Amino acid sequence: MSNAPQTFDEYVEQMKRTSGPLMDEREWETVIAPNLEEIRQSLERGGGGPDDEAHWALVRKQFTFDHEKGHLNTGTLGASPLYVRRKTVELREVSEREPWHHQGWVHRCEQEAIQKVAALLNAQPGEITFTRNITESMIQVATGLDLRRGDVVVTTNREHGGGRVSWDMAHDWHGVHVENVPIPDVVEDADGLDEATIELFRHTFERYNTPKYAKKKKLLSVSHIFSPLARRMPVKALCALAREYGYLSYVDGAQTVGMIRFDLHDIGCDFYGNSPHKWLLAPKGTGILYARNESIAHLKGMHTKATWKSWKTNNAALSARPFGARGTHDVAACGGIGFAVDFLNLIGGIDRVEARGWGLACRLRDGIERLPGLKFITPNQPKHTPIERRLSGAMTAFVLDGAGNMGEQLRNRYGIDFPASDRWARVSTHYYNTPAQVDRIVQALRAIAGR
Ligand SMILES: Cc1ncc(COP(=O)(O)O)c(C=O)c1O
Incomplete structure (x- = not known):
């Protein structure tokens, strides 16, 4: 029987046996692993409820910010747990010990991370690729769509700067119409809010529902949870409405992955972006881009379609992926997105x-x-x-x-x-x-x- 490792973990273990430890094991052995075990036991006892302070105190041992003050701005940037930091650095060490294998085993680890993200968000792995942040995810959609003069982007007046820079550029450089649906600041009455929001968008779609725009490309771009308003939008209904009017849809989900459960296929958007360095607590400088299988063809360009011939012939795993060829990049950080999903599951899901x-x-x-x-x-x-x-x-x-x-x-x-x-x-x-x-x-x- 062959001793060849089958998984990335087996590969790392083999590397440690043949050429020594990758890094100082003490923190893992004395802090991280025992803490993971006590969290596991807490879950086994039925712990992890919203008010189970004992459980969440165990989980907090993974974080190094000031525990009395607490970190109260995950909406801007999350704090990564020791587990994620440690596993990501280990991945980086693997890459440094055998740089050539950077394109092999370490990439495989990134593929595993894609599978984990796909499972968390109910997508297919081939519909997910990684970027450096959601701003970049969105720019890839904007450039990939190849918008021209007279095309239409319907968005809101409450998008984050990173969520509208692409449309501002499309307007300034290519003459794309950018329509900002006005979202009220303060909500006096939450009842009927979603219905009123949907009507606002229907009204805007109607205005462009004329022969002049019949052949134009049209896109809805809206936040799932607005950053400054912290308000959640009825994205499933909005994407369905967009489809009804012949629009593609992009959802800015910077503030969702790792905070709330949702299902990308259920939302029904064509494209979805996220920065997992926020609520998922993944390494800084990581992004997720989802494109529905049927919608990938709308994205043109090197950065979104795998066209590197050599990769196609040399690496079956990569050639199987229909989009997301990025060239050499920080695969350790991308692998870290997978470790962040693992950690989410380890603490209770x-x-x-x-x-x-x-x-x-x-x-x-x-x-x-x-x-x-x-x-x-x-x-x-x-x-x-x-x-x-x-x-x-x-x-x-x-x-x-x-x-x-x-x-x-x-x-x-x-x-x-x-x-x-x-x-x-x-x-x-x-x-x-x-x-x-x-x-x-x-x-x-x-x-x-x-x-
Ligand atoms: C809704 C929204 N979109 C986009 C961004 C930009 O995120 P990043 O800087 O990670 O690209 C943010 C950041 O806070 C955000 O809240």
Whole structure:
């Protein structure tokens, strides 16, 4: 029988046996592995519920930020667990020991990461490729679509800069119409919000539903969860509506993977982007791009279609992939996306993580809802709202009027740090945050609001 390794893990083990340890094993043996074992045992005992502080305290041992203050801005950048950091560095060490195999075994590890992401999001592996961030994912879609003068992009006035730069360029360079659907700032009444939003888009699609635009390319580009509003959009309904009017659809999912459960095939979009260095807690500088099988053909260009002949003939795994040829890149970071999915599963899976983040967000919203001058930007839904009806996730945005410079006071007087200006603020509550951190924010805001 051949001793040839069958998996990447076996390959790493063989490498360690033949040429010595890849890195100092002490941290793994004394910290990471025992902690993974206690997390496993906690799950075996039925742990991991949203209020199971003992479970989440075990998970928090994987993070090296200040645990008292907590990291309250995962919406900008997540903190990677030790497990992910360690496994990613190990991958990098493999690559350094046998650089030539960079194109072989290490790439295979990236392929495994693609499979893990596909399984998490219900896509096929051939529909997923990696980039350096969602901004890049989106630029690939924008350039791949080859938009021309008179083509139409319907988006909103609330997209993140990284989520609209491509359309601004398409407008400035190629004369593409960019239509911004206006999304209201503050939601007074969450009932009927989705229906009203869908009507806004229908109205815009109707305006372009004329003979002049019949032969033009049309695209809907919308956030799944808006960054500054922290509001979740009815993307499934919007993508269906887009299809009805002959539009392709791109969803900016920077704020979703690793925060909420969703299913790409169910959403029905043509393209979806994500930055897993946010809520999935993958290595920094990583991005995901999904293109539905039937929609890949719409993307033209070197960066989205595998055309490297030598790769085709030399590497069966790569030639099987219909899109995503990128040339030499940081495969260790991409492998790290797979380790981040592994870690998500090791601590209890996306459903537990979603419930934990939602529970903390509700605790914050309950604590501040009656403050004078406070208005929610994120719809303040009660805790028992079923997942499929939720209008937000684990981020909460609000304005506080009449209280002076809120952001400065939070930072300087109370030592609490999350994106906050004079009157606007956004708090990210991921599973590694605690009720105590949330309560501290509530107390500080009460004092700032004058209660
Ligand atoms: C909705 C949205 N889109 C795009 C981006 C850009 O992300 P990145 O810098 O990782 O490309 C962000 C970043 O916060 C975001 O929130």
